[in-house]
Amino acid sequence: MRLPGRLSAAIDVLTEVETRRRPVSEALKSWGQANRFAGAGDRAAIGNLVYDALRRRASHAALMGDDSPRSLVLAVAVRDWGENPKALSQSFAGDAHAPEPLTEAEIARLSAPAPEMPAHAAADVPEWLAQSLERAFGDSWVDEGRGFAGRPSLDLRVNTLKSSRERVLKSLARFNPQPTAVAPLGVTMPAGARDARTPNVTTDEGYLKGWFEVQDQGSQIVATLANARPGDQVLDLCAGAGGKTLALAAAMDNRGQIFAFDSDRARLAPIYDRLKRNGARNVQVRAPESGALDDLAGKMDRVVVDAPCTGTGTWRRRPDIKWKLTPELLAQRLADQSAVLNQATGFLKPGGHLVYITCSILPQENDDQVQALLATHTNLAVVPAVEAWQAAFGTTIPSGLATELGGVALTPHRTNTDGFYCIVLRRLA
Missing domain, CATH: 3.40.50.150 (Vaccinia Virus protein VP39)
Structure with missing residues (x-):
């Protein structure tokens, strides 16, 4: 699938999540089962679009003046994935799987600098929780909220009953793992950008032998x-x-x-x-x-x-x-x-x-x-x-x-x- 088709699929999945109140994981799985032509890379990209849209839902909605699935996914494509609004709209032409071309109003909003927005929207948190977060984090609460709007790394804990961190790092070298900064037995693989896939370490020999567990x-x-x-x-x-x-x-x-x-x-x-x-x-x-x-x-x-x-x-x-x-x-x-x-x-x-x-x-x-x-x-x-x-x-x-x-x-x-x-x-x- 090309990017326009992936964007359209993400809009469909997000609509399913919003209208039927389904968990994201279930909606994505259901979409994959109904569209078996989509490869693993397509499914990963669509999942990234949906999750990115939800992570920054408030600030994306403020940018677009609308929180519809279409607006959120388009905001992800431009604001998070670096697409050019006009070029993106042009790529929709002639693609049977693409969303409707961008309107002039959408292009204008996506091309403009981020607008002034309420603190809770800048933090990408529900408005009713702003007071609690400010009490927890003081003046840095907006920055703390923004931290939760990013993608998480994949972290592993080495099981010292069966292995060592050095051994696990070596066995997973193809994924470029690194020791965690604080946890003494942790291994981490930072999240990639755009359509990057998360390594499937649970099929690795080391996992099956009990050398490590997936744990933040x-x-x-x-x-x-x-x-x-x-x-x-x-x-x-x-x-x-x-x-x-x-x-x-x-x-x-x-x-x-x-x-x-x-x-x-x-x-x-x-x-x-x-x-x-x-x-x-x-x-x-x-x-x-x-x-x-x-x-x-x-x-x-x-x-x-x-x-x-x-x-x-x-x-x-x-x-x-x-x-x-x-x-x-x-x-x-x-x-x-x-x-x-x-x-x-x-x-x-x-x-x-x-x-x-x-x-x-x-x-x-x-x-x-x-x-x-x-x-x-x-x-x-x-x-x-x-x-x-x-x-x-x-x-x-x-x-x-x-x-x-x-x-x-x-x-x-x-x-x-x-x-x-x-x-x-x-x-x-």
């Missing part, structure tokens, strides 16, 4: 901050598919015990195959049944709570959820987090550590939640970010990452990672 560097960093040690008794209370469980098992060198639990069986299901592939032998999966964790009360050295959240930290990878988030959904997630934090405290032994993690950048889900927990649990104290970072990494925490309460906040703008929050609490008695 930010996720690796917060798993390291949990500071699990060989011999520890650890409860991963919201284990999900087991990404952080696997990181903890490797950090513990298969010594001690990890209890992996999740209240949702479907989320937990993939963990079994992943544990086997990674060679993680110190993990006991606890199914969500009544009394499944009763025997662990008051016995855990560490309780890791990767809490259910709004996912605002994943906006680069899932930009559609940015525009679907509502105050009602935020309120539900706050209630979920409060409940799981209160549950988690009961498993700590004296001197044990509670590690609270979210993939959110909203203060309501992060420092505010911990402040509320401390108000009702006087036997808990924050381990300051400086101390937690030094204990986990053996280095001084980078400037600007510590939150007011003593947590650690990661963002694309600050650390070139997804957005994550992590804070460590110690049980005093």
